[in-house]
Amino acid sequence: MKTTAILLAGLILAVSTTAFAERPPAAQKPGEDATAVANGGNAFALDLYRQLAKDQKDNLFFSPASIHTALAMTYAGAGGRTADQMAKTLHFTLGKEKLHPAFGELMKFLNSPGKGYDGKPAYQLVVANALWGQKGYPFKPEFTKLVKANYEAGLNELDFRDEPVARKTINDWVAQQTKDKIKDLIPEGAIKELTRLVLTNAIYFKSNWAQKFEKGATKGGDFHVSADKKVKASMMHQEHDFGYLETDAFQALEMPYMVNDLSMVVFLPRKIDGLGEFEKSLTVENLTKWLGAINHGQVKVTFPKFKFTSQIALAGVLKAMGMPDAFSEGADFSGMTTMERLFISEVIHKAFVAVDEEGTEAAAATAVAWETTSLPPPPKPFTADHPFLFLIKHNKTGAILFLGRVMEPKAE
Numbered sequence: 001m002k003t004t005a006i007l008l009a010g011l012i013l014a015v016s017t018t019a020f021a022e023r024p025p026a027a028q029k030p031g032e033d034a035t036a037v038a039n040g041g042n043a044f045a046l047d048l049y050r051q052l053a054k055d056q057k058d059n060l061f062f063s064p065a066s067i068h069t070a071l072a073m074t075y076a077g078a079g080g081r082t083a084d085q086m087a088k089t090l091h092f093t094l095g096k097e098k099l100h101p102a103f104g105e106l107m108k109f110l111n112s113p114g115k116g117y118d119g120k121p122a123y124q125l126v127v128a129n130a131l132w133g134q135k136g137y138p139f140k141p142e143f144t145k146l147v148k149a150n151y152e153a154g155l156n157e158l159d160f161r162d163e164p165v166a167r168k169t170i171n172d173w174v175a176q177q178t179k180d181k182i183k184d185l186i187p188e189g190a191i192k193e194l195t196r197l198v199l200t201n202a203i204y205f206k207s208n209w210a211q212k213f214e215k216g217a218t219k220g221g222d223f224h225v226s227a228d229k230k231v232k233a234s235m236m237h238q239e240h241d242f243g244y245l246e247t248d249a250f251q252a253l254e255m256p257y258m259v260n261d262l263s264m265v266v267f268l269p270r271k272i273d274g275l276g277e278f279e280k281s282l283t284v285e286n287l288t289k290w291l292g293a294i295n296h297g298q299v300k301v302t303f304p305k306f307k308f309t310s311q312i313a314l315a316g317v318l319k320a321m322g323m324p325d326a327f328s329e330g331a332d333f334s335g336m337t338t339m340e341r342l343f344i345s346e347v348i349h350k351a352f353v354a355v356d357e358e359g360t361e362a363a364a365a366t367a368v369a370w371e372t373t374s375l376p377p378p379p380k381p382f383t384a385d386h387p388f389l390f391l392i393k394h395n396k397t398g399a400i401l402f403l404g405r406v407m408e409p410k411a412e
Contacts, residue, residue, distance in 0.1 A: 030109055030397050033094055033102035038399040040091035041068040043284045045400045047089075051317050053279055053405070061310045061351045061404030063203050065110075065127075070201035071318075072103050073129065073151050074344065077143045077336035078326070085323040104150035109397050114259035122258040123207030125394075125401075128177045129153035132170055132198040134160050139197070143336045153199075160195040167191050170198060177202040181352045196342055203401060205392070207257040211240045213303075213357035223304055224272045224386040225408050233409040234305040236357050239379050242301065243294040246380070250278055253301065253382045254294055262401070264355075264392050265291065266303075272386040275405065279389070298379035304409040307354035314347035353404065 030038065045064030052060060068090060075086045076096070086092070092099055107127050116122035131147060133139055135157040147153045158166040167186045174185045182202070191198070213236040221235035243254030243263070253266045267290075269278045315327050325331055331343035384406075392402040 031102075031105060033098050034105040034109070034397065036093050037099070037102045037106050038397045039284075040093055041065055042287070042398070042400050043091040044068055044089070045403050046282055046284055046287065047091075047321060048317070049403055050279065050282065051321055052312065057407065059306075059308050059310070059405065059407050059410065061308065061353045061402065062312060062349055063351055063402050065399055065401045066201045066203045067314065067347070067349055069103065069107075069127070069129065069151070070199055070347070072100070073131075073147050073153060073199050073201070074326070074333075076100060076146050077140075077333045077342075078331075079334050080332040082323075082325040082332040085325050089318065089322040100146060100150040104152075106397060106399065107151070110394060110399070110401075114261045116259060123261070124204060125207075125262070126177065126202075126204045128202045128204075130173065130200050131155045132158050132166070132200070134158070134196045137196055137337070138339050139337050140335065158198075160191050160198075161193055163191050163193075170200060174200060174202055178204045178352075179206075182350050185348060185350050187348075190346060190348065192345075195345075196340075197336070205262070205401065207262060210256040210258055210260060211238065211242075213238050215357050218305070218357060221302070222385060223409055227272050231408060233385075235385070236303050236305060237301065239298060239300045241296055242299045244297050244299050244380055244382070245290060245294045249274070249281075251380075251382055252290060252294060253299060253384075255301075260395060262392060262394055264390055265294075266382075266384060266388055266390045268382065268384050268388045269386075275387040275389065275407075282389070297377075300379040300381050302381075302383040302385065303355075304384060304406070305356045306406055306409040307352075307356075308410045309350065309352045310404070311348075311350040314349055315344065318347060351402070351404075353402065 041064060045068075048062070048064055048067070049060075052062070071086065071090055072092075075083065075090065075092070078086055094102060110125055110127050113121040113123050113125050129147070129151045131144070131153050133155050139155065144155050148155070156169075158169060160166050167188070167190070170186050171184055175183050181204070185200070186198070217237040218234055219237070220232055222230045223233040223235075224230045243252075243256075243265075245252040249270060251268045251270070253268070254263050255266070256263045267278060269275050271277075319327055326333075326344045329341060329343055331341065333342040336342055387405065387407045389403075389405045391400050391404075393400050
């Protein structure tokens with residue numbers, strides 16, 4: 001199995017997604033507005049992580065980019081105080097006339113994977129959106145046109161009064177977009193007779209490491225869940241040139257995926273029980289500073305294999321973060337319809353991640369002999385044998401696509 005991460009967010013309102021059509025290649029660098037959207041998404045990612053970490057002590061994994069995009073489509077129909085609360089919580093700094101095209105530009109970058117030596121995409125990264133509306137319901141054409149033009153989210157009509165069929169249709173679409181890694185996103189009972197719109201966003205990512213771990217080097221080892229508890233885990237080993245940063249409080253390791261378009265960055269506290277303290281320091285300003293300070297060098301890596309699924313109901317979390325009106329009967333989504341008041345009943349997010357040794361190593365070798373007056377420094381040890389935080393970022397845009405922590409390595 002290759003290193004894999006998959007994610008999905010759904011809003012019961014109604015909101016959802018279809019796969020992006022073929023498009024022209026994106027520019028080499030994102031524009032100012034797309035960068036603003038990515039930066040805002042990263043700020044939202046860390047806010048959401050801190051909120052989720054308060055209530056959850058186990059492994060955690062989610063796609064802030066997926067949730068951010070799904071809520072942006074909902075924001076397209078929001079007005080008044082509802083829109084103001086959403087903009088602040090989601091860190092939207094652009095007006096609506098710029099915001100939604102900027103999301104569209106960002107999606108183009110994410111859906112334009114780099115090519116390998118064979119000219120084929122070096123990894124799979126797909127972002128897909130869709131709207132599922134009640135059949136015959138009068139949605140405003142301005143709203144449906146906006147999400148179609150900027151998010152490529154077509155409106156698919158369903159009869160939510162036939163709950164089993166509607167739920168199966170949406171869940172089948174989700175499973176197809178995520179290669180069957182996310183199943184049954186919409187649980188029984190989530191769709192009700194008064195449901196008018198379901199919005200879904202799916203992100204699927206699969207890639208080989210740029211530098212794989214050799215399977216023969218993987219050995220059983222101790223993973224210290226806490227200072228007084230340890231479990232056995234499959235620990236991978238390799239020594240290579242990686243991005244590395246160390247401080248008195250933590251070590252950071254950056255491991256690239258194929259063609260270096262995406263990377264996993266791991267933050268490992270020095271103390272076995274130091275993750276909680278590290279999480280308190282996790283701000284956009286600090287993260288930007290840390291990522292900018294990473295330098296390359298030889299690192300001796302010990303890293304666990306893990307695989308798990310997270311499912312999170314986000315309504316309560318998003319209310320606490322500052323957008324309660326969107327989930328109340330006083331919500332203003334008048335940009336979607338004038339027929340009746342709509343509100344968000346739930347935001348459902350499910351994520352899957354699997355990390356193991358697999359990768360495809362590029363076959364190229366050049367011998368260069370250098371003379372040196374001193375021995376090279378020994379490799380830095382990076383032993384991830386206790387709880388750590390990790391993120392997967394898109395290097396060209398800087399967007400954090402996935403974010404999580406490993407409290408105990410699991411293999412589902």
